[in-house]
Amino acid sequence: MKIVIIGNGKIGSNLAAVLVREGHDVTVVDCEEAHLRKSQNTLDVMCIEGNGATAETQLEAGVNKATLLIAATPYDELNILCCLIGKRLGAKKTISRVRMPEYYQQMHLIREDLGLSMVINPELSTADEIMRVLVFPSAAKVEVFGKGKLELVEYRLPDFPWLSGITLAELYKKIKTKFLVCAVQRDGDVMIPGGDFVMQSGDRIHVAASHKNIERFFRASGFMKDKVKTAMLVGAGRVGYYLAKQLLALGMKVKLIEKDRERCNELAERLPKAIVVWGDGTDQDLLIEEGVLEVDGFVALTGIDEENMIISLFAKDNTNAKVVTKISRENYIGLASDLGLDCVVSPKSLTMGNVLSYVRSLESIAGSEIESLYHLVGNQVEAIEFRVKERIPDLVGVPLKNVRLKKNILICAIIRKREIIIPDGSAVIELGDSVVIVSKEHHFSGLKSILD
Incomplete structure (x- = not known):
C-alpha cells in the first residue's frame, strides 16, 4: 500500500x-x-x-x-x-x-x-487511557473491545504465597468467574499460556473478561484496590485538560499543578470545578504542601520524561496513590518499568495502534474486518478485534477444539450482541460475532489468516 x-x-x-x-x-x-x-x-x-x-x-x-x-x-x-x-x-x-x-x-x-x-488526537487518546486506569486502579493498563463490553487488563502479580506454583487451570477452578489469562511477560520473555502454565510472583499478566468479571477476579484474588476519589495532575497541557475534564465528569476531585501562570488562569476559567495551582510540580515540598500524601491518584504529565519519572517515583515511594506516568520516548518505557513504575502511558504508542488498526482494516482479507487493535508488552504482542462479516470455512460454525490455529495464537473472547463469551473447546464463532485474538508472532489483517 x-x-x-x-x-x-x-x-x-x-x-x-x-x-x-x-x-x-x-x-x-x-x-x-x-x-x-x-x-x-x-x-x-x-x-x-x-x-x-x-x-x-x-x-x-x-x-x-x-x-x-x-x-x-x-x-x-x-x-x-x-x-x-x-x-x-x-x-x-x-x-x-x-x-x-x-x-x-x-x-x-x-x-x-x-x-x-x-x-x-494523541492527547485525547492518552487521557482516555489514563482515565480507564484511574477508574480501575488495580490495573496497570486497560484496553477495551466491543465498545467497552470486553476489557483486557494488565497486572503485575504481587508476592502472594497462594500464587506460588499454581497453574492457570487451577486458578480458573479456584476463582469461579469467566476470565482468561491471554498473555504473560516474565523476565523479558512473552508467553501465550495454556492451562498448564505455572504462574510466578512478578509476572505481568493480561486478563480478558467483562468489566464485572474483571472486578470479581481482582476481588477473589485479593488484588482489588480502592477506587480513586481524589487525583493530582502535574502538568496541565492538553492531556491534563482532557483528563481533568473527564475525571471531574465522573465526580472525582481534581487538583492541577502547572508552572505556566497564563495556562493556570486559562484552565481555572475552563475547569471551574478543578483546583488549579501555579507552581513547579517537580518541587517535592510543593507537592507535600498541596496534599500529595493524601490523594488516591497521581499523574505525571509534564513535557519532560525524566521529570515525570522522578516525581512518579517520589509519589510511589511516599504515598498509597495510584501512580501514572506519561512517557514520550519509547526507550524510556522499559526503564520506567525496571524502576517499578508499573503504569506508563505513551501518546506515540497509542497513536500507532489507532493508525495501524485503520491501515490493517484497509487491507482486510475478505470475511472479516478489524474493529480495534492494541499493542501489548512493548509491541511484542497484538490484541485484535475482528468483526465476522462472511462465513469463513474451517472457522465459522466449527467448535474451537476442531479449529486448527497457527502457533502462538489465542482466541480470548467472542462478543455476541451483548454477551461476552470466554471460549472453551465447545464454543462456536457465528456470523456477526466480534472475535478478539491475541497473537505473539503474527500480524493479521483478517481472521482467515489465523488458520493453520
Whole structure:
C-alpha cells in the first residue's frame, strides 16, 4: 500500500517506522531537511523536502496514487489543509492529526465535508487511557473491545504465597468467574499460556473478561484496590485538560499543578470545578504542601520524561496513590518499568495502534474486518478485534477444539450482541460475532489468516 506522511516529527517518524515494518511503500514529506535526515538514514522510505500543503509537493510525493495520506504536522489547520488538497489530488483515504480541543470537538460536523477518513488526537487518546486506569486502579493498563463490553487488563502479580506454583487451570477452578489469562511477560520473555502454565510472583499478566468479571477476579484474588476519589495532575497541557475534564465528569476531585501562570488562569476559567495551582510540580515540598500524601491518584504529565519519572517515583515511594506516568520516548518505557513504575502511558504508542488498526482494516482479507487493535508488552504482542462479516470455512460454525490455529495464537473472547463469551473447546464463532485474538508472532489483517 502506498502511504504518504506529511510531517516527520515524533508522531510522523514513528508512524513511518511502523508502516515500513508492515511492508508498506512510505513517502515522508517535511519542510525541514533536519527532520528528514534520520528517517532517510534509518528507514526504507522516500523523503521529500517541501511544503506538504502545496499541490506541487504532494504530487512530487505521489499523493495522487496513494491509498492513504496522513497529515501529522504540529499544526491542526495545516493538517486539515493538507488532507483537503490530498483528497482533491486523488488520495483515496486521509487521516489528520487534530489536537486543539476547540477544533477536535467540532470535527464531527465537518469531517465528511473535508473528506477525512479518520481524525487522530494523541492527547485525547492518552487521557482516555489514563482515565480507564484511574477508574480501575488495580490495573496497570486497560484496553477495551466491543465498545467497552470486553476489557483486557494488565497486572503485575504481587508476592502472594497462594500464587506460588499454581497453574492457570487451577486458578480458573479456584476463582469461579469467566476470565482468561491471554498473555504473560516474565523476565523479558512473552508467553501465550495454556492451562498448564505455572504462574510466578512478578509476572505481568493480561486478563480478558467483562468489566464485572474483571472486578470479581481482582476481588477473589485479593488484588482489588480502592477506587480513586481524589487525583493530582502535574502538568496541565492538553492531556491534563482532557483528563481533568473527564475525571471531574465522573465526580472525582481534581487538583492541577502547572508552572505556566497564563495556562493556570486559562484552565481555572475552563475547569471551574478543578483546583488549579501555579507552581513547579517537580518541587517535592510543593507537592507535600498541596496534599500529595493524601490523594488516591497521581499523574505525571509534564513535557519532560525524566521529570515525570522522578516525581512518579517520589509519589510511589511516599504515598498509597495510584501512580501514572506519561512517557514520550519509547526507550524510556522499559526503564520506567525496571524502576517499578508499573503504569506508563505513551501518546506515540497509542497513536500507532489507532493508525495501524485503520491501515490493517484497509487491507482486510475478505470475511472479516478489524474493529480495534492494541499493542501489548512493548509491541511484542497484538490484541485484535475482528468483526465476522462472511462465513469463513474451517472457522465459522466449527467448535474451537476442531479449529486448527497457527502457533502462538489465542482466541480470548467472542462478543455476541451483548454477551461476552470466554471460549472453551465447545464454543462456536457465528456470523456477526466480534472475535478478539491475541497473537505473539503474527500480524493479521483478517481472521482467515489465523488458520493453520
